[in-house]
Amino acid sequence: MSFPISKKALAAAALALTATVTAACSGSGGGTTGGGASAGGKVTIRWSTWGSAEDVALYKGFNDDFMKRHPNVVLKMETVPKYEDYHPKLLTQLTSKTAPDVFFVGDDNVGKFVAAGVLSPLNDKLAGPDSKSKPEDFSEGIYGGAKKDGQIYGVPNDTNPEVLWYGKKALKEAGITEDPAELNAAGKWTMAKYLEMNAKLKAAGKAGSLFWNWYGSTYSVIGGFGGKVWDGGRFVATTDPKSRKALETLAKGYADKTFLSADVLPASNGANTQFLKGTAGFFAGGRWMIDVVKKGGDLPNYDIVPFPSETGQPIPGAVAASYLALNKDSKNAKEAFTFLTEFVSKEGQLLRLKGGGAVPSVKGAEQIVLEGNYPAHAQTLLDVRDTGFANYPEEVAVPGLTKEINDHLLKVWTGKVAFEQGMTELQAIVDGKIG
Amino acid sequence: MGVVTPARPAAKARPARAATRVRHRDGWWAALFLAPQVIGLLAFLVFPLGFAVVLAFMKWDGLGEKSWAGFDNFAAQLSDPDFGTAVWNTVKLAFLTVPVGLALALLIALALNQVKGKTFYRVVYFLPVVTSSVAVAVMWQIILASGDYGVLNRTVYDWFGIALPNWLEDPGWVIVSIAVVTIWSSLGLNVVIFLAGLQTIPPALMEAARIDGAGPIRVFRSVTLPMISPTVFFSTVVAVISSFQAFDQIYVLVNPDHNDGARTIVYQIYDLGFQNFEFGMSSAAALILLVLTLLVTLVQFGVQKRFVHYDS
Known part of the structure; x- marks a missing residue:
């Protein structure tokens, strides 16, 4: 059997194919x-x-x-x-x-x-x-x-600065008469007041706050308790008493559903839906939330306030x-x-x-x-x-560290790991990563 | 041996040299023709595999300096609960997809082997195989989503008032959902392979069995199954390896990052390498997967000697 194409032509075609494939795969x-x-x-x-x-x-x-x-x-x-x-x-x-x-x-x-x-x-x-x-x-x-x-x-x-969006009607339905933004303007927007509002929302059958599981929310709450996350190049969120109190408060809140992690809510009843339905009072987020509340069609119902502080005085907040x-x-x-x-x-x-x-x-x-x-x-x-502050330079300098911290905290928030064990493991993870 | 090679006449030497030249020239041509395949093999298989083996013993974030880690990466993975979860989920997925998928494919192939218009059905069953896995995953996402979002749940609730589980988010159901999607998308390939196997059985053999009084079940058990056992074995090996390598559909269908029930070994490899930038750890996990796959395949090859008939 003979082929009309010469060996030279075939070889040239083979080489051209190789070159093409190599070039195509080179990015x-x-x-x-x-x-x-x-x-x-x-x-x-x-x-x-x-x-x-x-x-x-x-x-x-x-x-x-x-x-x-x-x-x-x-x-x-x-x-x-x-x-x-x-x-x-x-x-x-x-x-x-x-x-x-x-x-x-x-x-x-x-x-x-x-x-x-x-x-x-x-x-x-x-x-x-x-x-x-x-x-x-x-x-x-x-x-x-x-x-x-x-x-x-x-x-x-x-x-995108992380602030707390709140639904005025949801707060009112929970018997909350004070307006967070007005309290903030008066220098009275404290962590104690915020937690009190969350407890009232919970008592009214609602969730207090919705958080995405990221440093912006977690570290803002730690800041609100007067705690530190990084100090002198060391991760102190699990050892600083105020920071630990903040994390424990979050863990307890997630356990009794005062707080909900938006990451693990089902798509059919996700964070946006719950906030728009008024089944949660606060939702931590940035300016991008405007698009979310627009879908609810009741724009005047919503307003924003910074994360609360220990004393009511402004503190640096997380900024994406x-x-x-x-x-x-x-x-x-x-x-x-x-x-x-x-x-x-x-x-x-x-x-x-x-x-x-x-x-x-x-x-x-x-x-x-x-x-x-x-x-x-x-x-x-x-x-x-x-x-405000973007994520800490000490943290972002270590590849994957922020994600590992978030992943581990999510295990604590969802109850897969007990709080004390979770804190010990978290410290070990961070220490292991930063060397 | 005492045999003396007679001296060749000078005139014969030239054709011998010419033959050698031809052989050399043919060798070069052969090398040229083989070049695309060899280069591809070296560039996309041998080199990456070698690099992954080296990386498995290093600590590397993808950009900075690599440092020697010895067996630390392997030890870390073998003691990591996430890796354990990933292995367990992968094994569950294999146990769900391989027997069910192959049995279903064989049943369909047996049915198709009896009907006219096999080509049409072959094309129909093969369509999911040639459809983008991402498109398949998105389509099933729409079907299986929870509550009002999911076509299945909403329809069943509207018609029968029954609330179905949250298929893609409930850790107890997510692997079953993934298995259903995997079986659906790979069914056509197995059907076509089985159909090809069935068509190689000599009709005379079937006819002889029937003349001897064998019913349909006996014919299947004693003639059809032994005759297509090499095909079944091939499909089983491929299906097990595919289930161990499951990733793309799972990545699109669910988010294993927030759902441990969907974390498979390949997702663990991706997560370590491309989300956590731990390429050494990721390579170690990949090598463990390679060893696991090799072991399972070796076991399959060992067992097949008792069940697979290669004589026609």
Whole structure:
């Protein structure tokens, strides 16, 4: 049997196939390692983020505007829908040197990227004439793990301060006559008062508070008891008496259903549903909650208040933040920084945050939060942003530590591990991770 | 031996050298033709496997320096309750999916073997196999979701007033739900394989058995099953390995991070590596899975000698 194709042609085809497969498997290419000037002198800048379809639509608007003003730059946006899927992909890209020129990093992951030396230091660039915003335009506390030894490695994109949303009707039905926001304005918003309200809600057959199981809620409660989480580079949440009291209060509250963990509620009766139905009085969350309460159709029923403190005086609250970082290996660092600085600038945030659920990280863009006059105490979001803190640098510098802490605390909250045992194990986990 | 090789005439030497040249040239051509497969094998199997073995003895977060950990990663995994949960869930999943899935596939194949239009049914049963596993998981999520969200629960409640369990979140039911989805999505493959096996049985053999007075059950037990036993064995090995490697559908269908009932070994590997950035630990868990799979497969190969008939 003879073949009409010669051996040479077949071998060439085999080699071409090999080359194609190898090239196809070598990553998306471009950007960092090969994203130089394309034909026509244009520079391609790859940048990546996570986000919903709505977020992506807002970013596209910014992209289009940027490319109009910088015709020599082509922006290529790479998005991952789920936050928890984003960092594994970014890590893989950084390890294989195919990461984008500019990328989002979450506050619980930024520390390890800083420690690994894959982010470009930004102090000089931010102080330079091309920078559209200065380091001091952002509150010191929200740099979190993106700042190390005075050097900035990521600029906050936007923030979401953790506050307590409350349903006025639910509180009233539980016989609560005082308004938390008014108590806060009078300097009387204490942890004791908050727990008293939770007990009344429980007695009325409702849940007191709904929390997502993340550092923002847990550490805000610890702060409300006057406790510490990290002290002198050591994790003290399980040993500091006030912190331990806070964690024990949370554990007891979860056990008797005064508190509900939003993470483990069934989809059919999830946290949003319970809050909107008024079966829970408080719900810890950020400005993104506006979209949730809009679904209830009774906007005036809801307002916000910071987490309470031991004395009633304001304390720093947790602020969810994400950062925009510049890849140290970017071949187009100049254009990449131009994109970064415009993205995080006041003008950039005004453009891309309009209609979204975030709080601007940069000073001067406050109208995003205040212009709708909703919620009534929207200023609280800005106050918490300005005095609050992103996750502790000591914690975020250790890969996976925040997740391990959260995972273990969830076992305590759900009763799978007894409180005392849970605290011992938690301390061992943290000590084991930080070495 | 005392045999003297006669000297070759000079004229014969040239064709011999030419033959050697041809053999060498053919060798190069063979290497070229084999290159795609060999390169693929080296790049995507040998190198990653070797790297995973090395990593299993290291501590590495994916970006920083690697440090030697010895057997610490293995010891940590073997004493980790999460790993124990993952192994137990994986074993439960295998016990649910393999016997039920294969028995169902065999029944369907036996039925299809009797009907006209086999090709049409083969295509119908094979459709879930060629459908994206993510799409399959999302579809079943819609069916099995709890309360008002789930098609199944809502329909049963509306029609009969019966409240069904929370299939995807109740730790007692979640692995059963995963098993149902796995069986549904892999059924077509097993049906097609069994159907192919059934069609290799010589009709004369069946006819002879019937002439000898064997009823349908006896024919199945004494002729059909022995004749397709190599096919059953092959499908069993593949199904067990697949159930040990279950991940994508589970990842989309439920969130094993918040539901220990759905944590399987491969999810544990993913969680350690890509959520906790403990690549050494993750590789150790992967190697333990590899050893477990090898052991189970070896046992299967040992047992098959007693049940599988290779003579036609």
